[in-house]
Amino acid sequence: MVSVHSEQIIPASVKVLVAGGFGVGKTTLVGSVSEIPPLSTEELLTEASSGVDDLAGVEGKTTTTVALDFGRITVSPRIVLYLFGTPGQDRFWFMWDELAYGAAGAIVLIDTRRLEASFAAIDFFERRRIPFVVAVNHFEGSYDYEADEVRKALAINDSIPVVACDARKKDSSKLALIKLLEHAMSRLPAAEPKVS
């Protein structure tokens, strides 16, 4: 693989995940801060694909496609930030693993009328120690709750930032992203890297 010195001309990528239940506004949030209209790609999934390098025996497998929406922010000529909306359905968690690998963190978008739709995402990031913030998306007819009330309802640690958000608005989505990046930095080990 040719990669020698390629870092001098090829930008670094940073990934942020936008997670939450189906229909909570993930793609809306991605679209409001992205410099391009959100792109969509899909992943082909074949059951029992591990350890299989070709399609011999394809008849025994079930297949499905998972759509993935994402946006892009060119931070500088050397750095590009990507925001990936995670597939909303719980059964596609295994795809989150690839997305979460090396990610800076996640924004978990919630609708206070359907809090339980976010439990799976919160559990996923907690267990993998991936930094996340909770963004409470504003919907018509949704109540306003204090951050502490939201934390209590979600059973999350006091250190997890909770921000109010209107995913349709760039400044609001940007604020959620800033909170996440600040939170991710606060979780980095201090000067001396710890050996774990």
Added chain:
Amino acid sequence: MAQPPDHWFDEEAGPLVRPYAMTRGRTRPATGWLDVATQVMAVDSGGDPLGLGPEHQAILRLCRQPLSIAELAAYVDLPLVVAKVLLSDLIERGDVVVRAPEQVASAPGRDLLQAVLDGVRAL
């Protein structure tokens, strides 16, 4: 439940088989880990275009400037895994370079996060 022998695949296999035909049945890239966000760029290797399919050539045209694998897959309208296999062909031929893999395999460090934070604040 076993399928009748004359229907060894159902219609759901359709979208599976055709995209993989482009990769000659390969379902994973030969070059190891390629992340969805990995940036790749075409270089002029002087290689013979013989053996490259139209999708390979579309990828080469698109990544004259650095582009992520996810963006390439979206623009050429291929599933991610297919785009990765085709890219691995191009990487092996020396037609495409990738950013060194160790730089995408771990969460960003302080300097990179700070640069991203500064950039997002300035949006």
